[in-house]
Amino acid sequence: MLTGKRVLLIIGGGISAYKALSLIRLLRGQGCAVTPVLTQAGAQCVTPLSVSALAGQKVHSALFDLTEEAEMGHIELSRSADLIVVAPATADLMAKMAAGRADDLASTLLLATDTPVLLAPAMNVRMWQHPATQRNLATLRSDSIRFVGPDAGEMACGEHGPGRMAEPEAILAAIRAMLVQGPLAGQHVIVTSGPTHEAIDPVRYIANRSSGAQGAAIAAALRDLGASVTFVTGPAVVPPPDGVRVVAVQTAQEMLAAVEAALPARAAVFAAAVADWRVENASTSKVKKDGSGQAPALRFVENPDILATISRGDTRPALVVGFAAETDDVLAHARAKRLRKGCDWIVANDVSLHTGIMGGSENSVTLITATGEETWPRMAKNSVAAQLAARIAQALQHD
Ligand code: C5P
Numbered sequence: 141m142l143t144g145k146r147v148l149l150i151i152g153g154g155i156s157a158y159k160a161l162s163l164i165r166l167l168r169g170q171g172c173a174v175t176p177v178l179t180q181a182g183a184q185c186v187t188p189l190s191v192s193a194l195a196g197q198k199v200h201s202a203l204f205d206l207t208e209e210a211e212m213g214h215i216e217l218s219r220s221a222d223l224i225v226v227a228p229a230t231a232d233l234m235a236k237m238a239a240g241r242a243d244d245l246a247s248t249l250l251l252a253t254d255t256p257v258l259l260a261p262a263m264n265v266r267m268w269q270h271p272a273t274q275r276n277l278a279t280l281r282s283d284s285i286r287f288v289g290p291d292a293g294e295m296a297c298g299e300h301g302p303g304r305m306a307e308p309e310a311i312l313a314a315i316r317a318m319l320v321q322g323p324l325a326g327q328h329v330i331v332t333s334g335p336t337h338e339a340i341d342p343v344r345y346i347a348n349r350s351s352g353a354q355g356a357a358i359a360a361a362l363r364d365l366g367a368s369v370t371f372v373t374g375p376a377v378v379p380p381p382d383g384v385r386v387v388a389v390q391t392a393q394e395m396l397a398a399v400e401a402a403l404p405a406r407a408a409v410f411a412a413a414v415a416d417w418r419v420e421n422a423s424t425s426k427v428k429k430d431g432s433g434q435a436p437a438l439r440f441v442e443n444p445d446i447l448a449t450i451s452r453g454d455t456r457p458a459l460v461v462g463f464a465a466e467t468d469d470v471l472a473h474a475r476a477k478r479l480r481k482g483c484d485w486i487v488a489n490d491v492s493l494h495t496g497i498m499g500g501s502e503n504s505v506t507l508i509t510a511t512g513e514e515t516w517p518r519m520a521k522n523s524v525a526a527q528l529a530a531r532i533a534q535a536l537q538h539d
Pocket of ligand 1: 332392410411412413414415416443444445446447448461462463464465477
């Protein structure tokens with residue numbers, strides 16, 4: 141339930157504005173008060189009457205309305221809620237926010253607020269994919285604005301691709317994650333993710349197939365339970381989730397330094413696929429073929445083991461979780477790894493190419509702890525993450 145919570149809902153001008161009506165109903169059904177703001181374009185899509193009837197409150201729409209200013213100024217309005225939700229968030233609204241413009245009530249509220257903001261973008265696929273919108277998205281993310289969607293699929297304009305507003309139930313879930321105090325509220329957790337890149341020379345490097353999907357999903361799941369997450373990521377394909385502190389690194393040595401700098405933490409999950417070796421004789425200039433047919437001789441040196449270093453360090457988190465990505469004898473290797481590295485839990489998975497796990501969207505894992513082993517059914521990486529985050533919260537509660 142969201143009893144006693146207050147959401148300021150800004151409805152932008154998009155065909156999906158009609159879904160904002162269902163969102164109001166869902167929120168009110170959870171006991172949440174909804175103060176609606178309708179942009180001029182939004183009022184072309186849904187009527188102020190239906191919005192205010194469902195919200196049970198008057199609709200705010202004009203910036204300079206003397207009666208409204210006397211009752212509740214726009215500054216106060218922008219801060220009176222626990223959360224501001226923009227649904228649908230149009231390309232225009234995102235551009236205004238990214239630029240810090242304030243030329244109507246909605247953009248002024250968004251600039252004047254110090255309340256968390258959640259955006260549910262909705263626009264044509266080309267508008268969403270346009271470099272300007274993607275630039276604005278990156279700017280807003282770095283301003284700590286959170287996003288839900290957009291979804292991919294058939295659009296009202298007949299085109300196909302990302303741009304559809306998230307369904308009201310998904311927006312509600314994102315709102316709940318931001319408003320409800322989770323079991324990890326106030327706890328700092330570190331997650332490492334993605335591959336590392338180890339230089340051969342300034343243009344070449346050694347890497348691996350990790351997409352960063354599982355690490356990103358774990359960071360998002362821990363965030364959803366209220367944790368304050370430091371996400372230390374190598375150059376991954378999957379972007380980092382919103383609402384976490386991102387530290388981007390390239391090499392294993394940089395990753396270790398970033399993790400050490402982020403300590404102390406209550407828990408740490410090491411999901412990164414760290415390169416075991418780096419090139420000791422990496423060249424500072426591009427290595428050339430010399431015509432002799434001789435390949436350059438690369439000398440390798442072992443990288444620091446981040447998981448083992450942190451597990452045995454002075455500022456060890458209460459719970460340290462490692463991953464064991466193996467291609468054969470998965471469980472035997474994973475059990476030995478837990479002991480060798482000194483971590484509390486190991487999440488073992490089979491990354492043989494035929495499993496499609498590395499770089500794929502599903503995972504099939506066995507959780508190995510000091511007291512037992514559990515094999516979970518193959519499921520989406522998001523579900524593995526949610527289950528693991530719940531187990532972490534449970535373990536820390538009993539700690
Ligand atoms: O030894 P292996 O690479 O299989 O161990 C995997 C686990 O150890 C993962 O949790 C990984 O993030 C972590 N690891 C690390 N630093 C390394 C190598 C692995 O933290 N240099």
